[in-house]
Structure formats: structure tokens, C-alpha cells
Amino acid sequence: MVDAANSAADVLYRLGFQGSADIAAAGTWVTVGELYQWADEAAQGIAYKSGVFITLDNSIAVTPGSGVYELPAAHVFTLQAFLDAGTLRVTPVRELEALDATWTATTGIPTRCSMDAGSVGTVTLYPNPTEADTLSQVCEEYPPTITSASSTAALPAPLQDFLSYAMLAGARGKESDAAMPEMAEHFEERCALYEQVIQHLYGVGQ
Numbered sequence: 001m002v003d004a005a006n007s008a009a010d011v012l013y014r015l016g017f018q019g020s021a022d023i024a025a026a027g028t029w030v031t032v033g034e035l036y037q038w039a040d041e042a043a044q045g046i047a048y049k050s051g052v053f054i055t056l057d058n059s060i061a062v063t064p065g066s067g068v069y070e071l072p073a074a075h076v077f078t079l080q081a082f083l084d085a086g087t088l089r090v091t092p093v094r095e096l097e098a099l100d101a102t103w104t105a106t107t108g109i110p111t112r113c114s115m116d117a118g119s120v121g122t123v124t125l126y127p128n129p130t131e132a133d134t135l136s137q138v139c140e141e142y143p144p145t146i147t148s149a150s151s152t153a154a155l156p157a158p159l160q161d162f163l164s165y166a167m168l169a170g171a172r173g174k175e176s177d178a179a180m181p182e183m184a185e186h187f188e189e190r191c192a193l194y195e196q197v198i199q200h201l202y203g204v205g206q
Contacts, residue, residue: 004039004151007164011035015171015178029176032148038170039163040146043153046162046195047076047142051203053154054079060123060135067104067128068118074141077206081113081123083133088125093117096126103127140205162194 009019015030017023023032047053053076060069062083081088091112096103108127113135117124123135143153146163155162165187173184 002153002155002157002160002163004036004146004153004163004167005148007039007160007167008032008035008148008151011164011167011171014168029178030171030174034170034174035167036147036151038167039153041170042163042166042191043143043146043155046198047140047205049195049205050199051079051140051205052198052201053141053143054138054202055141056136057139057141058134058136060137062110062125062129062133062135064130064132065107065128067110067125068122069125069135071121071123072139072141074143075121075137076140076142078113078115078123078137078139079206080138082136083110085109085131085133086111088113090115091126093124100126159194159198162191162198165190165194 012019012023017028020032022028023030057072057075059072062069078090081090086109088110089112091114093114093116096112096114096117100106103126106127107130109131110125110127110129112126114124114126117126125135144150146153153163169184169187169191172178172180172187
């Protein structure tokens with residue numbers, strides 16, 4: 001677990017401020033809120049690019065006769081899906097159409113699920129279920145928004161500097177008298193290196 005508050009405290013001094021009170025002074029070119037925003041953007045971005053926020057979700061209740069379900073709001077991608085009746089094969093809609101010309105009307109115990117058969121943000125079961133069940137997924141989800149009031153992220157401790165560099169890149173890249181484009185680019189490259197490490201350890205996003 002990392003805490004963006006630790007990054008913010010470090011970054012304040014590296015930007016030349018004495019602390020939160022100093023940065024809150026009238027006319028300051030950057031705010032604490034912006035630092036947390038840049039950290040949040042980095043965390044949300046790496047959630048899409050990697051499998052660092054993998055979780056088990058079993059929030060979807062399956063009902064007989066209904067084959068399409070809303071995915072969790074934070075859902076990014078699914079690695080594996082299963083019902084109590086067994087594992088589901090994640091299948092593109094084109095393969096469902098090739099498998100069964102009337103697949104939307106077929107009923108039975110689901111053996112497959114599709115992420116692109118319905119509207120964006122939904123999962124479709126095939127065949128249409130005839131029994132109540134629970135859809136469980138091993139999936140990547142976006143982390144909760146990072147703010148000063150909720151500053152932790154479920155990242156391993158060595159990635160603390162990933163959030164710090166994201167804050168520094170944002171601050172030095174912001175248009176102001178204190179802008180340092182060359183340093184912003186340097187910090188962005190540091191973030192990119194961390195992203196490569198994360199992808200190597202946790203896999204690339206799908």
C-alpha cells in the first residue's frame with residue numbers, strides 16, 4: 001500500500017515549498033489538490049495499462065432468462081469469469097455468431113461470456129441462463145480516486161516514487177512562471193520506466 005500524502009509531503013519540498021501552509025499562500029502557482037490529481041491520473045492510467053489492480057468481483061447476481069448484465073463501474077478488463085456451475089470462456093461476439101446463428105435466443109447453463117456482445121460496460125452470458133447463479137470475475141478495476149481525504153492506493157511500497165514523479169511531472173509541466181518543460185519530460189520518462197516495471201511484474205492490460 002502506498003500513500004500519496006507521503007509523496008505530496010516530499011514533492012512540496014522538492015518544489016521549493018516549506019509545507020502545506022506555504023503552498024496554500026495566495027498566488028502560489030500550484031496547489032495541493034493538483035498534486036493529488038496528478039497522482040490519481042497516474043494510478044488510473046496504470047490500471048488501464050497493466051494488471052496491478054486485479055481483484056475478485058462477485059457482485060453480479062445472475063437471474064433466469066436474463067443474459068446481459070452491467071459490469072462494476074470500476075471494471076477495466078476480465079481475466080477469468082465463472083459461475084457456480086463452472087468456468088466461462090470469454091468469447092468475442094463474432095465467435096458466438098459463428099458458433100450459433102440464433103445464439104441470442106439459446107437457453108441453458110452458460111458456458112461462455114462476451115464483453116463486446118452488448119453495449120459498453122456490460123457482459124453477456126451464453127446461453128441465456130435458466131437458473132439463478134452468481135457471476136464471479138477475476139478482473140482489473142480502477143482504484144478509488146486519490147484525494148487528500150483518501151490518499152492510499154493498493155500498490156506495493158516500492159512504487160511510492162511512481163506517484164511522486166507523476167506529481168513532479170504535472171507541476172513542472174504546468175504552464176506557469178515555475179514551469180520547467182525539460183524537467184517535466186524527465187519526470188514523465190521516470191514514470192514511463194515505472195510503468196514498464198509494473199507491466200513486467202503484473203502483466204500488460206487487455
